[in-house]
Amino acid sequence: MLGDGTLSFLKAKEDFKRQIHFNGTLYSDIHPINPTSPYFHVAEELRPFSPEGLHLIVCVHGLDGNSADLRLVKTYLELVLPGSNLDFLMSERNQGGTFSTFDTMTDRLVSEIFCYLEGNNLNPKRISFVGHSLGTIIIRSALTRPQMRPLLPKLHTFLSLSGPHLGTLYNSSGLVNMGLWLMQRWKKSGSLQQLSLKDAEDPRSSFLYRLARSSELHHFRYVILSASAQDRYVPLHSARVEMCRAAVKDPTVLGTIYQEMVHNILGPLMNNDKVTVVRYDVHHALPSTANALIGRAAHIAVLDSELFIEKFLLVVGSKYFQ
Template structure:
């Protein structure tokens, strides 16, 4: 026990990070056993809690299957219905407007097809999928559901794009991929879709309302992730942007556009979760890909995250 406490103290000192480790929390998010209750729920008159899971670049509908599994295991008596989005899985290199239309159509058709009475809607996105989710919130056809929004769980979401990526290798790779695939989404993530940064897709999206309608906005980020910059996933300033006199002020405006409405919304809570993965010494770890996908396929992380705190956001 002494060695464990000493290791924790050394870790926090080394990181110079003022935060709370999950092992210091007095209680867990769930103490329910991993099996269904004896009796089924009596009725669904109040409606169900629809959870929409959206994959990232070059992903598919199965990417968030473990996320879905651990929520179902931890909340067996909840009235949850999962939509594992698949409409964009054949073409995630399209522009965001096109992918937004596809996801919005998929959500509305899912609700109508199964004749669902919606009580709450939550979104879980990975990487690029988080931008599509935020874009859906701005569409007139989704306006009816804004007052039903509950939790937005963002897993490594490039909310500020990839402009100040610390990895030159990844930046070069994304540039090559954009050229080869003629990808509209990658062009927009790097702010190269317009010569005026204030007319780019991400900047214009930051000016539109969306996040403040949620009860919980949970931003999960890892400094080991080189695909999506740590500051972008957390929606905060970085040193490089502070030194950049041309685009830096625009970057600061984007952050303010996104966070100010959330801060002013009395019923909205912003939570930032920093993740440090125990990763093997491989090429994927070196380029930052391992940490980027660990939030999807690491059973150790997902079980700890949902058991300790994550399930609270879906109750």
Template sequence: MYRFIKAKEEMKQLKLPGFLYSEVPELASTVPYFSMEEDESCEEGIHLIVCVHGLDGNSADLRLVKTYLELGLPGARIDFLMSERNQNDTFADFESMTDRLLDEIVQYIQIYNLTVSKISFVGHSLGNLIVRSVLTRPRFKCYLNKLHTFLSLSGPHLGTLYNSSALVNTGLWFMQKWKKSGSLLQLTCRDHSDPRQTFLYKLSKKSGLQFFKNVVLVGSLQDRYVPYHSARIEMCKTALKDKQTGPVYAEMIENLLLPVLQNKDCSLVRYDVIHALPNTANSLIGRAAHIAVLDSEIFLEKFFLVAGLKFFQ
């Protein structure tokens, strides 16, 4: 206990914005784990939560997210679609992966004959871009009025154009060449000579995020795979200095955020995460923080219990 208090006081000396979990006076949910009381507010239908993995991932990547949502919302009428249609080919272009995810969602609802009252998405990394792309498709239009929460875990919403890690940039370049990956080419905004004709820029101009009740962006400065500013959808110093591509970057941010901010029924929330990571090679290259939002039980339990559950109620 003494070491904990001492570490907490040292943490306060950093004067970081935000708050400490241990000092939060109220929890996000007053319902205890494993309660059998049903949530009467959900009687009109199922709350479908679609979990979408990232690059080279699989349907089990977000299993802990599913676990803590189920534990934190006992009795709620929720159903999970752990997306698996893209897990064998995440190096394909985004158009192909969008088609697969859209088919998977529509077929899941039809096969199980679900009466859906709400649809929420939880995406990790590249999966967040696939989700945003699905929202723009005509076949999904009938579900737009049911959108509830979009939880983006380390999502490269602005791509990896201004990634500060030379090691990661080199790795992405190598992987793109080796796998002939359309998605990695689109992530780096090198899929067209005109930046305003790239996939990410065109996607930023299409409506989508403003239809959610909650847009929750989670990012970490320790994550070297996805730039901090890209996960938070905000400007960075490098882009401000770049007279050529910087203005295009600023336009992408405005395209994404303006519709969200103009919709009074949509709330935008950003969370910065600082993980306690061991001194390993994975931590050094930034991979550990990138996957900690998936496999850190401490982070996920505290995040949902203190802050995250309210967005899924």
């Protein structure tokens, strides 16, 4: 028999679906409202772990960030996977240096990874990466380095949170574009210049284009792309790695360049049936503030919204790290 609380929930859910004219299926329509096992249940088969079963998760912050930015991701993965042998490297080598070029930041991250492995005498069986914003590009760049080749067979999950994989081209927010331009000039930022594909006279010689051509994402078992239309800092199509109407209609070389970048990144993924690519579109409940208006609130909500991180990892995200 259903209790009063459950009945109230079901009634409120049906009222909500009618109000928004929603004819699809909600998560609670499929799964039982009262789960049969707790969120933090430790399955018996997960308890016995040998040192060879170590799963290293490398978390890389974004522009002007720090090693604590992804602390909630670490916390909830540890909570939801208590029987797993997890170890976390919260990258800090690029703190205060994210306005450098991506080549410089890549060198720092690669060095940090090997220092961590050697300093702690670790030989992980699996390695996953979680990146926010600009950090996702540093991760992809690091994977192209020759030193990282021995680690490629160990790659498991790549979780991209608002990653500008196609740069900041075709951003619909003029205000953000102006802000990024001013910051690029003020900070003399190599990374922001590279994200706008203005670091080379020929766009095909730009950092992002060359990175797309040498993408190593197909070595992962799971590639998870999280994006939000409310995020004005990183265009939705860039975070989702997909074509956009503006690029298709663009008669200049940039339109062609953009289409080639999408193909170069997705091609190896689509041709490898061992890789699972999942896109998640996120809509945050944000207050009406200036940060929400310019899109900054949604860009950082994936870091500081405990509600989002808890629900994302407990409901759908944790399975990619098991």
